[in-house]
Amino acid sequence: MQQIDLIKKAFRLETVDRIPWVPFVGVHAAKLLGVGAEQYLKSTDHIVNGVSRAINMYNPDGIPVVFDLQIEAEALGCQLKWSDNSPPSVISHPLQNGMGVEELKVPCTCRGRIPVVTEAARKLRDAHPGIALYGLITGPFTLSLHLLGTDIFMKMFEDPAMVHDLMGFSTKAAKMMAGEYIQSGCDIIAMVDPMTSQIDPMSFETFVSPYVSEIFSDIRAQQGLGSFFVCGNATQNIELMCQSKPDNISIDENIALDFVRDTALDHKLSFGGNMKLTVALLMGTPEEAQREALQCMDTGGKQGFILAPGCDLPFDTPPENLMAVAELVHDEMRQGELRASAATTSAIDTLDLDSHWSDTQVVIDIITLDSSSCAPCQYMVDAVARAAEPFGNSVVAKEHRITAKEGIQMMASLGVKKIPSVVIDGNIEFESQIPPVERIREVINQRLRKKSS
Amino acid sequence: MKELLDQISCCIEFGKINNQSPYPPDMKGKDGADELTLKALNEGLNAGDILNMALIKGMEQVGDKFRKNKIFVPQVLMSAKAMGAAMAHLKPFFSSGDVKRKGTCIIGTVQGDLHDIGKNLVAMMVEGNGYEVINLGTDVGADRFLEESEKYPEAVVALSALLTTTMVNMETIVKTLKDKNPGVKVCIGGAPVTQDFCDRISADLYSPDPQGLVEYLNQLHTTNAAN
Numbered sequence: 103m104q105q106i107d108l109i110k111k112a113f114r115l116e117t118v119d120r121i122p123w124v125p126f127v128g129v130h131a132a133k134l135l136g137v138g139a140e141q142y143l144k145s146t147d148h149i150v151n152g153v154s155r156a157i158n159m160y161n162p163d164g165i166p167v168v169f170d171l172q173i174e175a176e177a178l179g180c181q182l183k184w185s186d187n188s189p190p191s192v193i194s195h196p197l198q199n200g201m202g203v204e205e206l207k208v209p210c211t212c213r214g215r216i217p218v219v220t221e222a223a224r225k226l227r228d229a230h231p232g233i234a235l236y237g238l239i240t241g242p243f244t245l246s247l248h249l250l251g252t253d254i255f256m257k258m259f260e261d262p263a264m265v266h267d268l269m270g271f272s273t274k275a276a277k278m279m280a281g282e283y284i285q286s287g288c289d290i291i292a293m294v295d296p297m298t299s300q301i302d303p304m305s306f307e308t309f310v311s312p313y314v315s316e317i318f319s320d321i322r323a324q325q326g327l328g329s330f331f332v333c334g335n336a337t338q339n340i341e342l343m344c345q346s347k348p349d350n351i352s353i354d355e356n357i358a359l360d361f362v363r364d365t366a367l368d369h370k371l372s373f374g375g376n377m378k379l380t381v382a383l384l385m386g387t388p389e390e391a392q393r394e395a396l397q398c399m400d401t402g403g404k405q406g407f408i409l410a411p412g413c414d415l416p417f418d419t420p421p422e423n424l425m426a427v428a429e430l431v432h433d434e435m436r437q438g439e440l441r442a443s444a445a446t447t448s449a450i451d452t453l454d455l456d457s458h459w460s461d462t463q464v465v466i467d468i469i470t471l472d473s474s475s476c477a478p479c480q481y482m483v484d485a486v487a488r489a490a491e492p493f494g495n496s497v498v499a500k501e502h503r504i505t506a507k508e509g510i511q512m513m514a515s516l517g518v519k520k521i522p523s524v525v526i527d528g529n530i531e532f533e534s535q536i537p538p539v540e541r542i543r544e545v546i547n548q549r550l551r552k553k554s555s
Numbered sequence: 556m557k558e559l560l561d562q563i564s565c566c567i568e569f570g571k572i573n574n575q576s577p578y579p580p581d582m583k584g585k586d587g588a589d590e591l592t593l594k595a596l597n598e599g600l601n602a603g604d605i606l607n608m609a610l611i612k613g614m615e616q617v618g619d620k621f622r623k624n625k626i627f628v629p630q631v632l633m634s635a636k637a638m639g640a641a642m643a644h645l646k647p648f649f650s651s652g653d654v655k656r657k658g659t660c661i662i663g664t665v666q667g668d669l670h671d672i673g674k675n676l677v678a679m680m681v682e683g684n685g686y687e688v689i690n691l692g693t694d695v696g697a698d699r700f701l702e703e704s705e706k707y708p709e710a711v712v713a714l715s716a717l718l719t720t721t722m723v724n725m726e727t728i729v730k731t732l733k734d735k736n737p738g739v740k741v742c743i744g745g746a747p748v749t750q751d752f753c754d755r756i757s758a759d760l761y762s763p764d765p766q767g768l769v770e771y772l773n774q775l776h777t778t779n780a781a782n
Contacts, residue, residue, distance in 0.1 A: 183694075416723055
């Protein structure tokens with residue numbers, strides 16, 4: 103199955119074998135190439151090379167073309183201030199300088215960096231046909247804020263008609279950008295509207311809901327999938343975001359993932375998020391990054407969930423942390439190991455094994471992920487069965503699957519760290535590598551001799 | 556007199572700026588914070604009493620409702636505007652030294668980040684609660700914070716960031732300030748900031764809302780006053 107199919111399956115809320123993962127690589131790809139953010143975001147070649155490198159390193163199922171919420175604003179005449187290691191910032195707001203809303207025109211697709219990013223999307227589409235490409239567009243409220251400045255918050259009370267006109271215009275600009283990305287081969291349009299986290303549900307319903315609903319309906323009409331991204335604590339608006347009928351909502355660490363899961367699934371929507379960007383991915387170790395990812399995966403589950411960072415990855419995120427997340431996503435055994443090692447220190451009780459051992463029989467415990475689905479686990483179980491066969495009742499062998507609570511408790515109680523492992527009379531004898539049957543028999547013989555002496 | 560102070564407090568709480576202001580709809584056509592503050596001064600009330608018994612009281616209600624997610628940024632901005640209209644009449648009395656300030660707070664949005672709504676709201680709440688605020692603006696680097704902190708060694712420094720890509724600059728600023736003056740208190744806030752992050756960069760306080768910083772400053776003020 104191609105990565106895009108896995109993402110689509112999650113969007114359709116079908117149960118997946120493996121949770122899809124979408125690293126929100128933006129200016130971080132500039133770091134991978136050793137160039138600055140400005141140079142990167144102005145060059146089709148850099149974007150194509152940077153994203154391609156991220157695809158090779160992080161083995162994702164989907165990836166954004168660029169993560170820059172200033173592209174439309176720039177094309178509409180907002181001035182930008184560039185930085186070496188983050189996306190640019192808007193520093194002038196045309197509507198604050200005497201321009202009227204009626205004078206705004208949806209920009210030509212030739213303006214600003216629109217051709218740079220759509221060309222990058224086309225080249226990435228050709229180079230990586232199996233990956234889900236995300237085209238990120240600026241949500242209408244955030245774009246309106248770029249155009250008018252923070253006065254928009256007060257204008258909602260003082261001049262609501264003007265805010266509606268402005269939102270109507272920003273919606274047209276967003277639909278243009280979504281169409282361009284879809285034409286360029288993007289599968290998913292992520293409408294990123296972080297500023298909506300700052301407003302109350304009533305303002306959202308009045309000034310945002312009608313416009314974002316229109317954008318998602320337009321994306322659907324063009325056979326695209328729509329995702330509503332919001333950064334910041336938008337807990338109060340999640341319900342309304344779902345009602346605007348995107349296909350997916352994606353949130354950051356400021357919102358509880360279980361709350362979003364329950365709300366999204368109630369609305370039959372898929373959802374994504376919300377690995378901690380700074381504490382875990384930027385400042386943590388690879389193992390901390392993996393634990394953070396696992397926690398999200400265990401909360402998100404295998405229906406409708408897409409693992410992703412909460413927002414744009416910081417420039418300096420250590421690549422080894424993201425590679426560790428990629429490894430974990432693709433390695434169910436590593437997931438099991440991490441879960442079990444967390445269990446030794448967490449609230450899961452270890453087992454009292456006094457009655458587990460025998461004076462006459464050799465007791466073999468095989469800790470596996472699940473021998474019916476994991477090939478190395480199956481070979482380990484088979485090897486033990488063949489080794490034990492000649493000994494008849496003198497050997498008792500049992501598989502403990504860490505997909506069940508008992509398996510995790512057993513793994514923690516025996517001090518096992520790797521999957522699969524063979525523990526004979528309480529001693530960890532074989533880890534990960536499948537031993538020759540003869541080697542297992544030797545250990546069984548030693549143990550039997552000890553018991554009879 | 557109390558009735559007039561309560562009316563001003565109510566204008567601040569609900570964001571009624573002046574007589575012309577259409578918001579909130581149920582106060583349309585009535586006098587706002589602007590006219591009522593002027594009226595109070597003309598009737599002989601002193602600026603300190605108006606600040607403490609009307610403005611701070613109103614802003615405390617705003618802070619409390621914001622913390623409980625009953626109101627959001629747009630409503631707080633309207634209250635801030637009403638507060639600004641009232642403060643314009645009171646400022647001359649503060650600069651003349653008639654009203655004593657509780658302490659100083661240096662505030663700014665960190666390097667690379669040009670967002671200022673949150674930072675300005677916090678500045679306004681802190682000022683409204685009786686502190687001198689030195690607002691360094693946006694895109695402020697470690698050196699600029701340090702320069703100001705050295706001028707006011709007792710001042711608490713407050714850092715704001717709206718972006719995950721810029722909040723990381725807080726770490727350098729905290730370190731620079733504390734290397735020079737280990738006793739300086741540095742507080743952080745902004746949409747992407749968390750308590751975890753605060754612990755990680757050894758800042759002294761993370762608050763998700765302006766009221767948390769005001770409470771922290773009041774606590775420091777009480778402790779300092781007791782010593």
